[in-house]
Amino acid sequence: xxxxxxxxxxxxxxxxxxxxxxxxxxxxxxxxxxxxxxxxxxxxxxxxxxxxxxxxxxxxxxxxxxxxxxxxxxxxxxxxxxxxxxxxxxxxxxxxxxxxxxxxxxxxxxxxxxxxxxxxxxxxxxxxxxxxxxxxxxxxxxxxxxxxxxxxxxxxxxxxxxxxxxxxxxxxxxxxxxxxxxxxxxxxxxxxxxxxxxxxxxxxxxxxxxxxxxxxxxxxxxxxxxxxxxxxxxxxxxxxxxxxxxxxxxxxxxxxxxxxxxxxxxxxxxxxxxxxxxxxxxxxxxxxxxxxxxxxxxxxxxxxxxxxxxxxxxxxxxxxxxxxxxxxxxxxxxxxxxxxxxxxxxxxxxxxxxxxxxxxxxxxxxxxxxxxxxxxxxxxxxxxxxxxxxxxxxxxxxxxxxxxxxxxxxxxxxxxxxxxxxxxxxxxxxxxxxxxxxxxxxxxxxxxxxxxxxxxxxxxxxxxxxxxxx
Numbered sequence: 001x002x003x004x005x006x007x008x009x010x011x012x013x014x015x016x017x018x019x020x021x022x023x024x025x026x027x028x029x030x031x032x033x034x035x036x037x038x039x040x041x042x043x044x045x046x047x048x049x050x051x052x053x054x055x056x057x058x059x060x061x062x063x064x065x066x067x068x069x070x071x072x073x074x075x076x077x078x079x080x081x082x083x084x085x086x087x088x089x090x091x092x093x094x095x096x097x098x099x100x101x102x103x104x105x106x107x108x109x110x111x112x113x114x115x116x117x118x119x120x121x122x123x124x125x126x127x128x129x130x131x132x133x134x135x136x137x138x139x140x141x142x143x144x145x146x147x148x149x150x151x152x153x154x155x156x157x158x159x160x161x162x163x164x165x166x167x168x169x170x171x172x173x174x175x176x177x178x179x180x181x182x183x184x185x186x187x188x189x190x191x192x193x194x195x196x197x198x199x200x201x202x203x204x205x206x207x208x209x210x211x212x213x214x215x216x217x218x219x220x221x222x223x224x225x226x227x228x229x230x231x232x233x234x235x236x237x238x239x240x241x242x243x244x245x246x247x248x249x250x251x252x253x254x255x256x257x258x259x260x261x262x263x264x265x266x267x268x269x270x271x272x273x274x275x276x277x278x279x280x281x282x283x284x285x286x287x288x289x290x291x292x293x294x295x296x297x298x299x300x301x302x303x304x305x306x307x308x309x310x311x312x313x314x315x316x317x318x319x320x321x322x323x324x325x326x327x328x329x330x331x332x333x334x335x336x337x338x339x340x341x342x343x344x345x346x347x348x349x350x351x352x353x354x355x356x357x358x359x360x361x362x363x364x365x366x367x368x369x370x371x372x373x374x375x376x377x378x379x380x381x382x383x384x385x386x387x388x389x390x391x392x393x394x395x396x397x398x399x400x401x402x403x404x405x406x407x408x409x410x411x412x413x414x415x416x417x418x419x420x421x422x423x424x425x426x427x428x429x430x431x432x433x434x435x436x437x438x439x440x441x442x443x444x445x446x447x448x449x450x451x452x453x454x455x456x457x458x459x460x461x462x463x464x465x466x467x468x469x470x
Contacts, residue, residue: 032196044177051172051177055168055173059149062084066084066100069082074462077107078107078108078393095112096169097166097167101163103160103161122260125458146169147167149165150164150165155174159460160182163296209235212232216230219464230241272294276294320355322352322353324350327370343380343381344380345382348385353462356461356463361436364432372430375402377400381400382396382397382398392459392460392461394458394460395457396449398453398455399451400452401453401454403449430444437460441461442459442460
């Protein structure tokens with residue numbers, strides 16, 4: 001029952017712990033929450049202490065006024081020389097009270113007590129002032145919590161200790177504190193949300209330069225740029241500078257690899273040519289064997305050197321080639337070559353679609369496929385480029401020729417295999433297409449075209465368009 005919520009919480013926790021932004025926001029939110037909770041606890045207590053201190057000042061003033069107004073009659077009874085008019089001491093249970101006790105007995109009290117007495121807790125001690133809570137336990141509407149101040153005065157006339165007490169109800173203080181606590185809680189909640197929102201905005205703004213780096217790298221990978229461009233903050237600028245240096249180093253390594261491949265091709269072609277010339281001038285079985293083996297060596301050298309060049313080009317970051325211009329150029333050339341057979345090549349695809357790779361490799365793949373389609377087509381060839389899910393480019397080349405049976409399509413992709421000996425060729429075209437596609441992380445497959453002949457399908461990496469990058 002509780003496993004699913006627990007898993008969701010764990011998934012959210014893992015996602016949050018993996019994000020630098022969420023770590024900063026959650027860490028700040030935790031500190032803000034602790035500080036605000038402490039404030040929510042401390043502020044009402046400080047407010048309570050301030051209200052009680054203010055009431056104590058008032059009670060101390062009233063107590064001094066009471067002491068100065070009490071006199072002694074000839075009979076020895078205490079009397080109030082001047083009425084206490086500072087507060088309502090005349091109305092029963094008004095909330096303001098005073099009384100004078102001696103030896104535990106009330107000798108004089110305000111009318112607001114209505115004949116009842118104040119119960120002091122804790123009991124008064126001699127020779128000091130006492131600020132204490134007083135319980136007025138006998139009021140008809142129930143007990144009242146009072147704030148009281150008492151002072152013990154020695155009367156030489158009566159030769160006894162008199163306890164003067166003034167008290168005021170705490171209801172107003174308690175209500176104010178409750179209202180203040182509610183206000184503080186709501187204010188702190190609002191303040192917490194504002195602070196967390198501010199931290200989130202600050203983190204989003206502060207990490208903006210870091211978010212631009214993946215976008216810039218994506219632009220490099222898609223071929224729209226060859227290095228990190230734009231303005232970065234002082235903290236991120238060294239990282240961008242090092243990445244650009246790494247890109248430059250990668251380009252240098254690839255260029256050196258191309259140079260070495262070219263040098264190797266040149267150095268191998270010369271001895272192979274010498275062997276070929278020597279064997280051509282001789283007769284016999286040995287010469288024929290040498291010529292056959294030299295031909296195999298030449299094919300192998302050309303094949304592996306070609307793969308090395310393609311691999312070097314595929315490793316270049318930022319390579320980007322528009323597909324439709326390549327198709328249009330190849331179509332114009334092939335229509336001229338096959339003019340006598342009146343081969344019509346139909347092209348279809350969005351103008352902005354692009355291949356994430358070198359133009360030379362795309363031309364070699366599409367050139368082999370279109371040339372192969374034109375060889376076997378009756379009159380029509382079609383080429384279509386489209387975008388697929390997952391950032392993939394799909395190019396389909398079909399014809400209206402005889403096609404290839406499904407059981408022989410895999411064999412047709414092997415090096416040196418020719419399914420139809422009536423046409424000239426080395427049998428390397430489709431294998432080269434397959435090799436180049438795989439070097440770029442793609443694939444080459446064959447099927448049946450809508451026109452009735454062979455359908456060649458290329459799956460290649462798609463370069464992001466300028467519209468998407470924005």
